[in-house]
Amino acid sequence: MIAILIVFVLGIMLLFNFYTRLLSKISQNGIRRKLEKGKISDQQLEKLCNAVDKGRKRKMMAIFMYGIFYKSFLNMQEDIYQLYRAEMEKRGMLNQ
Incomplete structure (x- = not known):
């Protein structure tokens, strides 16, 4: 019974991980x-x-927002930051 519960919890965690990755890609x-x-x-x-x-x-x-998946949130923020940073470089805004 406990093994089934552990598998169920791991499955839910895996689904949440896929969801956060999908959300990140859509946002980017x-x-x-x-x-x-x-x-x-x-x-x-x-x-x-x-x-x-x-x-x-x-x-x-x-x-607080993502719990044990906090690294997914940090990676998403880092990727978005890199997008903005690259655009700022492209526009020549970093040299000012």
């Missing part, structure tokens, strides 16, 4: 499309990049 693709279409101004880009930079350093928030 949406951001990437907005950046490619130029829908984000320089001021917005700078604010978003700063906000994500702060969020990627907050491990306690990640633990």
